[in-house]
Amino acid sequence: MSLSRFTSQPDVLIVGAGPAGLASAIAAANQGIQVEVIDARKPPIDKACGEGLLPASLESLAALGFDLRDLLHIESYPLRGIRFLNDKNIAEAAFPLNSGRGIRRTVLHELLVDQAESLGVRFHWENAVRAIELSRQGPLIRTNRQTLTTRYLIGADGHQSRVSAAAGLNAATTHSRRIGLSQHYAIAPWTNFVEIYWSDHGQAYVTPTSSNEVCVAYVANQRSSTPAEALSQFPILQHRLANTPLSGAARGSITLGRTLHTVATENIALIGDASGSVDAITGEGLALCFRQAAALATALRNDDLTLYQQTHRHIQRLPSLMSRALLLLDRSPRLRNQLFRAFERRPLLFQQLLQIHIRQSPLRVFGTDGLLAAGLQMLTS
Numbered sequence: 001m002s003l004s005r006f007t008s009q010p011d012v013l014i015v016g017a018g019p020a021g022l023a024s025a026i027a028a029a030n031q032g033i034q035v036e037v038i039d040a041r042k043p044p045i046d047k048a049c050g051e052g053l054l055p056a057s058l059e060s061l062a063a064l065g066f067d068l069r070d071l072l073h074i075e076s077y078p079l080r081g082i083r084f085l086n087d088k089n090i091a092e093a094a095f096p097l098n099s100g101r102g103i104r105r106t107v108l109h110e111l112l113v114d115q116a117e118s119l120g121v122r123f124h125w126e127n128a129v130r131a132i133e134l135s136r137q138g139p140l141i142r143t144n145r146q147t148l149t150t151r152y153l154i155g156a157d158g159h160q161s162r163v164s165a166a167a168g169l170n171a172a173t174t175h176s177r178r179i180g181l182s183q184h185y186a187i188a189p190w191t192n193f194v195e196i197y198w199s200d201h202g203q204a205y206v207t208p209t210s211s212n213e214v215c216v217a218y219v220a221n222q223r224s225s226t227p228a229e230a231l232s233q234f235p236i237l238q239h240r241l242a243n244t245p246l247s248g249a250a251r252g253s254i255t256l257g258r259t260l261h262t263v264a265t266e267n268i269a270l271i272g273d274a275s276g277s278v279d280a281i282t283g284e285g286l287a288l289c290f291r292q293a294a295a296l297a298t299a300l301r302n303d304d305l306t307l308y309q310q311t312h313r314h315i316q317r318l319p320s321l322m323s324r325a326l327l328l329l330d331r332s333p334r335l336r337n338q339l340f341r342a343f344e345r346r347p348l349l350f351q352q353l354l355q356i357h358i359r360q361s362p363l364r365v366f367g368t369d370g371l372l373a374a375g376l377q378m379l380t381s
């Protein structure tokens with residue numbers, strides 16, 4: 001086969017220019033690797049999201065070469081902690097060291113694309129992958145516009161990954177499947193905490209994304225056809241947002257808790273949602289993408305994707321456990337109410353939980369004490 005029939009033959013070809021694909025392109029380009037990225041859409045790419053970057057997500061962004069001071073100059077909002085609310089109780093904890101950031105998905109996308117371009121990454125927008133063939137010369141990728149080949153193929157193409165199917169990597173255990181809906185509201189943030197409202201119908205979490213806008217992500221087992229219908233399940237928030245104009249369109253998406261059995265072959269690797277995911281309520285999806293990107297770049301530099309397989313499992317472990325613990329609270333109103341009362345009485349318990357979640361304390365800090373430990377033990381036993 002003549003190689004000249006291919007329009008492009010990069011060292012690394014990434015399918016998907018969402019946060020995972022872009023972070024992966026940046027991390028690989030930082031290692032001097034020649035990278036090209038394909039996406040079916042064109043920028044700025046938007047998606048249903050809670051739009052919160054926890055402090056650990058920002059640290060992972062910094063590790064990719066971002067100067068976090070630049071975030072102060074773009075449309076975004078500082079986040080000081082997390083607040084849980086139900087109809088009777090409120091529990092809150094501040095991030096102990098650094099703050100997080102609320103940032104609109106499209107703004108984050110633009111930031112990542114700019115960084116990738118400045119490192120020489122080449123993009124093929126509006127290229128939908130139609131077929132992938134695995135030959136001895138390497139993966140061959142056919143889009144609606146061209147045919148490309150590459151040494152390493154990275155699937156960053158989300159939950160319905162074609163790359164994962166083509167590589168035979170889609171065997172997975174699905175722990176949870178819920179429906180997310182996000183909507184922006186034109187209102188000045190009333191707090192710099194991310195507020196998570198809990199009810200028997202799921203959660204609504206509010207992230208300030210600028211000085212005049214908040215993003216609300218509704219996540220539930222049942223689909224709501226409109227943001228108003230979803231909001232009606234959370235009376236306190238509904239009261240807070242009464243008469244607030246909507247800003248932009250609502251976006252819906254599935255959120256999965258899913259662990260893939262294998263995320264890499266000799267020359268194909270998966271990243272981001274394509275490689276498994278945690279429920280949206282954890283606010284950890286983007287952090288996972290950024291951490292995986294750094295691990296994948298190291299494996300690519302060492303020409304050994306088995307390194308990535310091992311690190312990926314390690315990266316996924318705690319967020320996956322937290323995701324299952326939070327979903328246990330979603331399913332068990334009694335446990336939830338007991339725990340929220342305990343959080344209100346013992347704010348330190350909530351603070352410790354948050355610190356574990358954002359990786360500033362080890363999981364063992366709880367020992368065998370407290371309701372949460374009991375819940376976590378039920379999950380891990």
Ligand SMILES: Cc1cc2nc3c(=O)[nH]c(=O)nc-3n(C[C@H](O)[C@H](O)[C@H](O)COP(=O)(O)OP(=O)(O)OC[C@H]3O[C@@H](n4cnc5c(N)ncnc54)[C@H](O)[C@@H]3O)c2cc1C
Pocket residue numbers: 015016017018019020021038039040041045047048049050051052053127128129130156157158159162179180181182217218219253254255271272273274277280283284285286287289
């Ligand atoms: C309601 C909701 C709220 C959330 N809130 C948060 C939060 O607050 N904080 C957080 O960190 N995470 C959150 N998440 C999770 C986070 O959004 C995801 O983990 C993240 O989007 C994963 O990024 P990705 O790049 O893997 O996938 P995606 O963002 O899905 O990107 C995949 C890309 O691949 C492209 N693609 C797919 N198929 C093809 C093809 N055949 N050819 C070419 N291109 C293709 C798509 O166009 C897309 O651009 C939330 C998720 C949901 C659903």
